[in-house]
Amino acid sequence: xxxxxxVCDCLGSQELDADALGKATGxxxxxxxxxxxxxxxxxxxxxxxxxxxxxxxxQEAHRFEELAEELEAxxxxxxxxxxxxxxxxxxxxTLPKMAALVADANLTQPVPKSLxxxxxGTCLIVGKTDVVLAAAEKLADVLALTVxxxxxxxxxxxxxxxxxxxxxxxATGTLGRFEIRINAFQHSVTGGRGxxxxxxxxxxxxxxxxxxxxxxxxxxxxxxxEKRDGYVRADPRSPTAVADAVFAASQLVGTxxxxxxxxxxxxxxxxSRAGKPACSNCLNVCPTGAIVSAGDHVSIDPLVCAGxxxxxxxxxxxxxxxxxxxxxxxxxRINTLxxxxxxxxxxxxxxLVHDDHGAQMISLAARFGRGIPAHVIPMEVxxxxxxxxxxxxxxxxxxxxxxxILLAPKTERDALDxxxxxANAIYPDRTALLDMDDPDALSECLFxxxxxxxxxxxxxxxxxxxxxxxxxxxxxxxAAATLPLPAGAxxxxxxxxxxxxxxxxxxxxxxxxxxxxxxxxxPQLRFxxxxxxxxxxxxxxxxEKAITLKPQLDLTDAALSQTILNEEEPFACIECGTxxxxxxxxxxxxxxxxxxxxxxxNPAAARMIQMCDNCRINAQYxxxxxxxxxxxxxxxxxxDDYLSKRKDH
Numbered sequence: 280x281x282x283x284x285x286v287c288d289c290l291g292s293q294e295l296d297a298d299a300l301g302k303a304t305g306x307x308x309x310x311x312x313x314x315x316x317x318x319x320x321x322x323x324x325x326x327x328x329x330x331x332x333x334x335x336x337x338q339e340a341h342r343f344e345e346l347a348e349e350l351e352a353x354x355x356x357x358x359x360x361x362x363x364x365x366x367x368x369x370x371x372x373t374l375p376k377m378a379a380l381v382a383d384a385n386l387t388q389p390v391p392k393s394l395x396x397x398x399x400g401t402c403l404i405v406g407k408t409d410v411v412l413a414a415a416e417k418l419a420d421v422l423a424l425t426v427x428x429x430x431x432x433x434x435x436x437x438x439x440x441x442x443x444x445x446x447x448x449x450a451t452g453t454l455g456r457f458e459i460r461i462n463a464f465q466h467s468v469t470g471g472r473g474x475x476x477x478x479x480x481x482x483x484x485x486x487x488x489x490x491x492x493x494x495x496x497x498x499x500x501x502x503x504x505e506k507r508d509g510y511v512r513a514d515p516r517s518p519t520a521v522a523d524a525v526f527a528a529s530q531l532v533g534t535x536x537x538x539x540x541x542x543x544x545x546x547x548x549x550x551s552r553a554g555k556p557a558c559s560n561c562l563n564v565c566p567t568g569a570i571v572s573a574g575d576h577v578s579i580d581p582l583v584c585a586g587x588x589x590x591x592x593x594x595x596x597x598x599x600x601x602x603x604x605x606x607x608x609x610x611x612r613i614n615t616l617x618x619x620x621x622x623x624x625x626x627x628x629x630x631l632v633h634d635d636h637g638a639q640m641i642s643l644a645a646r647f648g649r650g651i652p653a654h655v656i657p658m659e660v661x662x663x664x665x666x667x668x669x670x671x672x673x674x675x676x677x678x679x680x681x682x683x684i685l686l687a688p689k690t691e692r693d694a695l696d697x698x699x700x701x702a703n704a705i706y707p708d709r710t711a712l713l714d715m716d717d718p719d720a721l722s723e724c725l726f727x728x729x730x731x732x733x734x735x736x737x738x739x740x741x742x743x744x745x746x747x748x749x750x751x752x753x754x755x756x757x758a759a760a761t762l763p764l765p766a767g768a769x770x771x772x773x774x775x776x777x778x779x780x781x782x783x784x785x786x787x788x789x790x791x792x793x794x795x796x797x798x799x800x801x802p803q804l805r806f807x808x809x810x811x812x813x814x815x816x817x818x819x820x821x822x823e824k825a826i827t828l829k830p831q832l833d834l835t836d837a838a839l840s841q842t843i844l845n846e847e848e849p850f851a852c853i854e855c856g857t858x859x860x861x862x863x864x865x866x867x868x869x870x871x872x873x874x875x876x877x878x879x880x881n882p883a884a885a886r887m888i889q890m891c892d893n894c895r896i897n898a899q900y901x902x903x904x905x906x907x908x909x910x911x912x913x914x915x916x917x918x919d920d921y922l923s924k925r926k927d928h
Contacts, residue, residue: 293365303378358384367650375625382619398489400532406494454509503566506585540586547598548576549791549814557816561590588665589694595769595812617678627730636687644718673740676751680731764830771830779825786817852891
C-alpha cells in the first residue's frame with residue numbers, strides 16, 4: 280500500500296490543491312480537510328489506524344502522536360507546508376514548493392548513532408559563599424554535593440553535603456567524567472567545638488565529579504561553555520539565572536544519550552607527518568576543544584563534541600565527516616528538493632538553509648508577517664557550520680538559482696565565512712549569509728531579492744565532498760579552465776622552483792594524499808592536482824624551500840592525471856653504467872668533496888661518489904683500507920683461562 284498524505288488548510292487560511300499535490304508527490308492524497316486537529320479528528324484517527332501516513336501539520340504533531348499511541352498504531356510522519364509555504368503574501372504558485380517539502384519529509388531518515396552517558400549525580404558547586412550555600416540547600420536532596428568556597432572562608436558544618444575551601448585551578452572532561460584540580464585546598468578537621476578547624480592549604484588536589492555548577496560569575500572553565508554537557512553556569516548577581524541553573528543541574532542524573540556527531544578516518548588525515556605540521560583546519564575552528572593533535576592525525580572526543588559541524592566543512596581530505604545525519608543524506612535532500620520543485624513546474628528556486636532558530640523565525644514571519652516567497656525553499660539542518668562550500672555548490676549545480684544561509688545567534692561564523700568566500704570564488708554572487716533575528720526583516724530581505732536563474736542542465740551531486748565540488752564547479756563554469764581561489768582553499772597546485780629543487784623527494788615520501796609522486800626509473804617529481812589538499816606539508820619539509828602553494832581549481836582533465844614538475848638527467852655509475860641519482864647533484868657533491876674532504880682525499884675514494892650502491896660496496900671491500908676487513912677472530916676466553924692466571928692455581 281502506498282503512503283498516504285493527509286492535508287488540512289487550517290480553517291481555510293491557506294490555499295491547497297490536494298489532487299495536484301498528490302500527483303506531484305506520488306502520495307495518496309484525498310480531500311483537503313479544514314480542521315483535522317479538532318472537528319475532524321475522527322478522520323485523522325481513521326487514517327492513523329490505517330498506517331503508513333504523513334500528516335501535513337507540524338504544529339499539532341504531539342496531538343496526533345498521542346492519538347496514534349491510544350490506537351496502538353504506527354506513529355505518522357509530519358511535514359510543515361503551512362508556515363513554510365501556505366502562509367505567504369506571494370501571489371505566485373506554492374504547489375511546487377509544497378511538493379518539494381513533502382518529498383523531502385518523505386525521505387528515509389538515517390538511524391542516529393549515540394552512546395550512553397551515565398551520571399550518579401556527584402556535583403561540585405563553586406562560587407561566592409552565600410550564593411553556593413543557598414544553591415546547595417536546594418540541591419542537597421537530589422545530588423551528592425561538594426561545595427567549594429573561596430580561600431579564607433569559614434566552613435559551616437552540614438550533614439547534607441561536603442564543604443571544602445580552595446581555588447578551582449583546572450577542569451577537564453564532560454558530563455559524567457569531569458576531572459578537577461584544586462589549589463590552596465583545605466578541608467575541615469573532624470571534632471572540636473565552634474567553627475571547624477581547617478587543614479593546611481595544599482596545591483594540586485585532584486577529584487572527579489559528574490556535574491559542575493559554576494556560580495563564580497568569572498571566566499568560564501571551558502571554551503564555548505554553553506556547549507559543554509554537565510557544565511552549568513550562571514551569573515550569581517541574577518537570582519533568576521541561578522534558579523534556572525540549579526534546576527538544570529538537578530536534572531542531570533541518570534543515563535543520557537549522547538549523539539555521535541562526526542565520523543573520523545585517521546588514515547585520511549593530513550595533520551602532520553614525521554613531526555612536520557600540515558593541516559590544522561579542524562583544530563582552529565572547533566569551539567569546544569574536542570579535537571586535539573594525536574601524532575600524524577587528530578583525535579576527536581565524542582563526549583566533548585557539540586556537533587557544530589565546522590570541522591567537517593573545513594576538512595580538506597574528508598577525514599572528518601558529519602554523521603548526524605551523514606553528508607550523503609544532506610546531498611540527497613538537496614537533490615530531492617530541487618528535482619521535485621522543477622518537476623512540479625517551479626523555476627529558479629532559492630534554497631534557504633536554517634536551523635531550529637531559523638525555523639522559529641520562518642514560523643513567526645508566516646503567522647504575523649508576509650511569510651517567505653513561493654520560490655524560496657527552506658531546508659532545516661542541525662548544524663549550519665557544517666553546510667560548507669561543497670553543499671552550497673552542490674545545491675547551485677543541482678538546480679537552485681541561489682543559496683542563502685540564515686544564521687542563528689550562536690552560529691560559528693569563523694567556520695562559515697571562509698566557506699562562503701570559497702563558494703563565491705567558484706560561482707560568484709549566488710550565496711550569502713543572512714544575519715538577522717527579526718522575522719519581518721527576514722521576509723523583507725527575501726521578497727526584495729530577485730530570483731536568480733538556475734543552470735539549464737542540473738547535475739546530480741554524488742561522491743565525496745571534493746568530487747561534488749569539482750563536478751559542480753564544472754557544471755557552473757562550463758567555459759572556464761582554471762578558477763583562482765582565495766588563500767587557504769583546499770584545492771590548488773604545487774609550484775616548484777626547479778633551480779632550487781634537488782629532487783630529494785622528501786615531499787613525495789610525506790605527501791598524505793599521494794598528490795606528489797616520483798618515477799622509479801627517472802629523477803622526476805610528479806604531481807596530480809586533483810589529489811592535492813593544499814595542506815602545506817610539502818613546503819614545510821622541503822629542505823631547499825623550493826615549494827610554494829597556489830590555490831586554484833583546475834577544471835580540465837589535466838588535473839586528473841600526473842604532470843612533471845621537475846626532472847633532471849640521471850647519473851650513470853662510472854663502473855657499471857647503472858643509472859642512479861641526479862647528475863647535477865652527484866657532480867655538485869663530487870666538486871665539493873673530492874680532494875677537499877679527508878674521507879675523499881685520494882682519487883680512489885673520490886671515485887666512489889660517482890658509483891652506484893653495489894659498485895661502491897665492492898670498491899670499498901677491495902680497497903687497502905677495507906672497513907670490512909679484519910684480523911682473525913680471537914678465541915673465546917673460558918674459565919680455564921681465568922683460573923690459569925690465579926696465583927693459587
